[in-house]
Amino acid sequence: MNFFFEVLVGGLLAGVMYSLVAIGFVLIYKASGVFNFAQGAMVLFAALTFVSLLERGVPFWLCFLMTLAVMIVLALGIERWVLAPLANRSPITLFMATLGLSYVIEGLAQLLWGAQVHGLELGIKDEPFIIGGIFLSQFDLFAAGIALSLVIILSIFFNKTQIGLSLRAVADDTLAALAVGIRLPKVWVIVWSVAGFVGLVAGLLWGARVGVQFSLSLIVLKALPVLIIGGFTSIEGAIVGGLIVGASEKLAEVYLGSVIGGGIENWFPYVLALGFLLIRPAGLFGEQAIERV
């Protein structure tokens, strides 16, 4: 039984990391209706920029700020050259554009910083410790703590600041928001910058865990089922979805994998998400609307 809980808790904590990536998605989807496949590429870009600066002797906090600045520039570019020209196009077109965007960002990241794997040390010891007979990874707890603070920071940002409120207005009713003079391009740039910031945080945590390398870009594929389960529009959903995916994936690998052969964590979340979709086509937290005609 202890073993079961160990797997479960390990899975939940890993799930937090998925949630981190998924939150970036939700932000962008809420404000601009874009399903941003390039979120993974943004994580890679941020992490690569960060370590490359760090390795050149720039102090930690300065690296962080500089990377943040780079992500904001990236957001500006995306708004200008991708989002604005594609305004009012179908969601599928926008999705495919972000697919192209992910290629550009990945190529750019590796063109600038090279393709080798970088280690990243955040100064957290990864010694396991025991609570109630269960082994816990210190690093995982740290990551969970960061994710939690991020959610708190974001909800303060969205509920208390002027900018955050206008973002929410856009998400709730774009036309009304335009009518009261909120400028969409500005909102988009801000949201994509915030998503870049979330991407940076996710990139640092993931990078510290698995090394900063190309595969970071692929965690977008983990975030997708998380979003399907949690719904595209809810940050809480992203968290819950991440936990569900993380836990069930680990449990499945241990208990199901031993029966049908391992390595199922690539497809299992998708089958799980598919199951959820068939029961609730709009996700756990999404609202199902009847199409108006």
Added chain:
Amino acid sequence: MDLGSTELTSTAHTLLPPLLKLENISLAFKGVKAITDISFEVQAKRITALIGPNGAGKSSLLNVINGVYQPQAGTITFKQIPHKQMTPRYAAQQGIARTFQNIALFKGMSVLDNLLTGRTLKRHSTWLEQAFRVGRAPREDRSNREYVEQLIDFLDLTAWRKTLVGTLPYGIQKRVELGRALAAEPTLLLLDEPMAGMNAQEKQEMSEFIRAINREFGTTIVLIEHDLSVVMSLSNHLVVLDYGKKIGDGSPEEVRHNPEVIAAYLGTRH
């Protein structure tokens, strides 16, 4: 006063069973009521108009009739067969066709192809016969094509036969949508605001088409329209809705003099 029961359609038609009968239909979206307990009848071969302010539930009612929305209560009786709810495909098979308030054409297809799609249910060949042009497929292709060409002539669409509908002007698109519905040779034709957004002359043309369809094909028509002068001259029978409830039902003359209707609807207009 319950106007529904004092209906005075004083013609021989009342002796025939109605083509369509709605009884106590109610529809709600997540608890918000769109239609409350509505009943009325539609006589065969006549033009019935649904009127009422925006949000009254007119479109929802059409959607209930052909199965796009499923009502929570009530009965829809079409050709003497009662149903709790319809499905779009079943309704089409029973001979119900329609147009939409916001044009719902197939934008990436030509006028011709849009109209041909309307004849889907007139085909019996399988997709394999169609793919290899064998068996029943070629004959069907020909006969459907001939029917659609006639419709194109009838609706004056010849100039745009091969044009992608997405690029056509609004008024023409409305007419193409009418043609697509008509291609199915329906018994009952539902038209959701066929003249919305048109100028006086276009409205005039569209009215003529609707009248001609009713006269020449004998099609029963239920339409939604806001322009009262058009409605009064076009329809034999009016049903008035307000806030999801029926507040009037009868001939144009009767409805015109119904105090409740005047108060709720006409009064605000004049």
Added chain:
Amino acid sequence: MLFTEAGQLATSYKAEQKLFRLRQDYVAFGILLFLAFVALPYWGSDYWFNAILIPFLVLSLAGLGLNLLTGYAGQLSLGSAAFMAVGAFATYNLELRIPDLPLLFSILGGGLFAAASSVIFGLPSARIKGFYLIVSTLAAQFFIQWLFTKFSWFSNGSTSGVITAPPLVMAGYDFSTPVGRYLLTLSIVASLFLIARNLVRSELGRHWMAVRDRDTAAAVMGIPILKTKLLAFGMSGFILGIAGALWAFTYLGTVEPHGFDLTRSFQILFIIIIGGMGSLLGNFLGAAFIVLLPILLSQLIGLLPANHWVDIGQLENAQKIIFGGLIIFFLIKEPDGLARLWQRCRERARIWPLRY
């Protein structure tokens, strides 16, 4: 005279249903067939067959498979490569386990297996719409790749899942030379394109586009939505499966499941975005583009005077940026792809020398 259409009006419905309407089109098509079937095999070099023509043809076919599903029927898929894999592995196993089965039947059988698996992963489209559907196709992508890697039965015991081409003999004729493989590929691709052309102009093609453009309206016409979607999944899977078999056996010779990964699926999606969604010609244009661009790029870089700083890895990154950028460019400027560009040139030519 070449461009005049005088006197070539369609006089009957039948005439309009023909393969091509204009005399010039017949001539052009004849020349093209002659070039492809006679002139190229005669003059082409092995490099051309192996590195350009065969992959071009197979990718065009794969593009067609996805285009039927996404471009015509409007169902976005990110799992094309998985169905190619099913086609390749099923063909391999049919050849292996039913020794007397003629090669052509194994390939068709591979297509049928792929069609069946595509239909299974298409079933959720009954309830899920729009880009939610990519979940189902991604499930296919990851699950099928895992299946072929994990269970070596599919690759006759090879631990890494590698499969090798059976002898390419058909009706006693050996097709294993580069020219032979080219001609085999060409014949299969050309026939499938002809069938597809009929299909998209038939009632089923109209149903696909109707579901793509307005599914509610399509349902109201009486079009059976689920059946229409599943037929799109099935046809798409069938064609992708055959493309996969050709990719494995006439192009590469040996292939492993990894060769049909998500990147391949993206590549095929890019073919139809660049070439043109909902266009048959677009598949060829997109595939040509995808095959030729890397070759052109490396040639260009080779021409640069000081090229010691450009290593292969950088070239790949540059390629990624260019592809990604082009995708965005096309979505913005020419959503109907190269096919639309081509059509516009043609229209110019038809009314030449007038400007409009």
